[in-house]
Amino acid sequence: MTESSGPSSAPPPPPGGGIAPGSPAYRRANLALFLAGFATFSLLYCVQPLLPELVAEFGVSPAHSSLALSLTTSLLAVAILCAAALSEGFGRRGLMFGSLIGAATLNLAAALAPSWSLLLVLRALEGLALGGVPAVAMAYLAEEIEPRGLGRAMGLYIGGTALGGMLGRVITGHLVEAFSWRVAVGGIGLAGLVAAIGFLLLLPPSRNFTPRRGFDPHFHLAAWGRHLASPALRLLFATGFLAMGTFVALFNYIGFRLTAPPYEFSQGTLGMIFVVYVFGIASSWAAGALIDRFGRRLVLPGAAVATGLGVALTLPGGLVPMLAGLILFTLGFFLTHAIASGWVGRVAVGTKGHAASLYLLAYYVGSSVVGSTAGWFWTAGGWTAIALFLLALLGLELLVALRLRAVTAP
Template sequence: MPPASTGASTIALDAAAPSPSSPAAVSPAPGSPAAPDRLTPGGPGYRRMSFALFSAGIATFALLYSTQALLPSVSASFGATAGQASWTVSAATGALALCVLPLSALSERFGRRQMMTASLSVAVVIGLLVPFAPSLGWLIALRAVQGAALAGLPASAMAYLAEEVRPKALVAAIGLFVAGNSIGGMSGRILAGWVAQLWGWRVALGAIGLLAVVCAVVFHFMIPKARHFSPASLNPKALAKTVTGHLANPLLRRLYAIGALFMTVFGAVYTVIGYRLVDEPFNLPQGIVGSIFLVYLVGTVSSAAAGRLVARLGRRGALYLAVSTTAAGLLLSLADQLTAVLAGLVLITAGFFAGHAVASSSVSRTATSGRAQASALYQSAYYLGSSAGGTLGAVAFHAGGWAGTVVLGVLAILGVLSITVFGSRAARTERLRAA
């Protein structure tokens, strides 16, 4: 269902507009967003919630990208090209993108907490089976199933936060979840790199599976029960109406595109960087290549700081900063000096995680109803970007070396810039017409 007024849906990122999917969504119950029992920093339950979702974020990214740091070893083991091996990452992210919407609909019926617990549990079990894949085809297939299992967690987590946390604390809360993602991505890759150097990539995948088991147990016992969730019946027509309503909102469409393009850059860079660093002129061993992912700590800081950036610069200004930082990192990484490449990765990581935190929190802020579907659409776009970036980045690397991957990244980040600039102009024009 389209927004209630023409001006409401095209407000600039500094003032996100709601995307109602029902008449009730236009006028939420007075005082409900700021109900005193909603979680707020320093309040009861907030710390447990933060720690639980932080742990879930670690498990999600550690599992989802478990093969990324191991791609050169996987290629050597199966005699595969970079493009073929990259499907062990792209299959997982692509399956997640396709399954996140239907699983988010199930979370509307059975609960966010229940969906997150089930998704994480199934993904962990598959993670313990992945090391035993007898061929590249089996490895890709298991990774696809694992990605599908993980699909229920990200969108449900965003919707859970939007329902349980006070609006003023939402960006910071989502930033902590994204920070857990960055820690998971970092720790999983570092652990995989060093274990693979000592005992091979199969043992490395097993170690990541055990890390995810620990995180899943922590999540299960720490996550607070939902207090503001109201179950809805499974209604395909209502779901289609909700999704159509979100897609009819120009602001949400822009946010989905921004998430996809940011993730295209990030997926391309981190899928290919291992191949670059184990080859001339760097010739780094697998363990050192895995340690390169320590730069994810920068993503932890930038995503957690997204709320302060928005408060100081506005949402649009924060996106401009994220775009410029990412672009500078891409260009700097072209140098054949290890320090320059590392500095470039730091900038790319900081820019990506800041941009992702701003865009994803804007989606949750915009959708006043059907939040799980709104977040699911963002996650679908986001992980489709990851899948496309990983495969296209590997193809570009095969065709033009690291410079080819950088060109792909620059084109994607220019897309983010154009959407932000022209979207803001369209919003101003629409407001003037409505005045």
């Protein structure tokens, strides 16, 4: 892929005409994908603030408790590739709806799991089910939205994921304090079912997508191979891996720090920590305006620096600098993700669903690998060891962002 296919080259208008910003269809598509992002992330991450509860309930170690999340994201990463291929033959809308319904049902079943092993199995299956949403949603937006409205639409979708991640964690924190972790997980499952129905009713059918007949493995392998041959896309995939890995690792273990002395937060208070996701929603929505004014090549390294400064602020023991650090970290992460995910759709030439699936594969593998690996650092050196580990990864993310400036056009 040449530099001319970088961010300064907008993709040509879809052959059937894209959905125009400001139109009723644009508002419906944005709201539908917002609900899809909300449901996906609330279902996926509702167990994160419950890890200390799972340790107490099932007698597992903190590192093992993270499997309730890491297994889900690992299977999600694998399923994303399959879903991107399937969506080429079966369409975008139906696959996303089926994935949301299946995942919500499995979350309800996980709330009733009598054993740790069965809970992990159900959470792993939930990851498989959710694979039909993220890459397909990104492909739908890239195909159906006019290029001038794509940045805002992608930012709104990412904002939905931020809101889902926030409410999933905050609601479970309060429900577990008032009732139990089972009621908390079951409540998120019911919310996912409602969001799935709203998604189906709102999302306009695809106008610029033609399903492929049959299943041709060579076509899919060739498509993935073409995208992996692009230096710019490889760097964007690495950005997704590092950004999501550090994000999940920090929020996996901040709960263990804050529920221990001297803080001794209750589950309800701990859940409120995730209100910092409001700043992630804001940064996702602001991404389009920042890109228009300063360009992706400048904003992305700045987001990496902000994320690193956020981690550094969590090192002192005071709650005020820690909260400030969490806010800055969250702002930087969601800005990074909104820029990188939207950039993939613009750089990729053809088969945008395959490009999106590779980005999200790296994104969720980072969540699983770094999220679990950080447990070793927690055991070895507590929060200081985790913070230094994350700062090293974010330093690498900054280098990747600077390299992107060299391989893409201004």
